[in-house]
Amino acid sequence: xxxxxxxxxxxxxxxxxxxxxxxxxxxxxxxxxxxxxxxxxxxxxxxxxxxxxxxxxxxxxxxxxxxxxxxxxxxxxxxxxxxxxxxxxxxxxxxxxxxxxx
Numbered sequence: 799x800x801x802x803x804x805x806x807x808x809x810x811x812x813x814x815x816x817x818x819x820x821x822x823x824x825x826x827x828x829x830x831x832x833x834x835x836x837x838x839x840x841x842x843x844x845x846x847x848x849x850x851x852x853x854x855x856x857x858x859x860x861x862x863x864x865x866x867x868x869x870x871x872x873x874x875x876x877x878x879x880x881x882x883x884x885x886x887x888x889x890x891x892x893x894x895x896x897x898x899x900x
Contacts, residue, residue, distance in 0.1 A: 801817040801818070802817065803815040803816060803817045804816060804817075806821075806823075808821075808823035808825070808826055810823070810825075810826060812824075812825040812826060827842050831845070832845075835856075835884075836856050836859065836880070836881065836884035836885075837849070837854070839880040839883075839884060840877055840880060840881075841876075841877065843872040843873075844872060844873050844874070844877040846872060847870050847871060847872030847873050848867075848870075848873075850872075851870060856884055856885060856888050856890060857888075857890070859881065859884075859885065859890075859892075860885055860890040860891065860892065860893065861893055862892060862893055863892055863893045863894070863895055864878065864892045864895075865895065866893075867881070867892070
């Protein structure tokens with residue numbers, strides 16, 4: 799049985815419907831999405847996770863191992879191809895696994 803969607807309004811006046819307790823306004827999320835750069839290639843949860851951890855540049859991303867990134871709540875394997883492509887475009891890659899903290 800599906801949960802019933804409830805009508806909500808965010809603090810900026812956008813009206814949206816949600817079936818969960820999640821307070822996130824889809825319109826606000828779309829408006830804050832970057833237009834370019836590696837963060838623009840990611841889903842909102844993945845982008846928000848990286849930003850929450852201070853990973854806002856491709857150089858900062860390259861200081862982590864792939865495993866460290868996957869361990870962050872909100873990151874999944876589906877984001878890895880975009881991250882690998884973004885790193886490669888700048889001549890970078892994830893940190894070597896031998897430096898992995900896990």
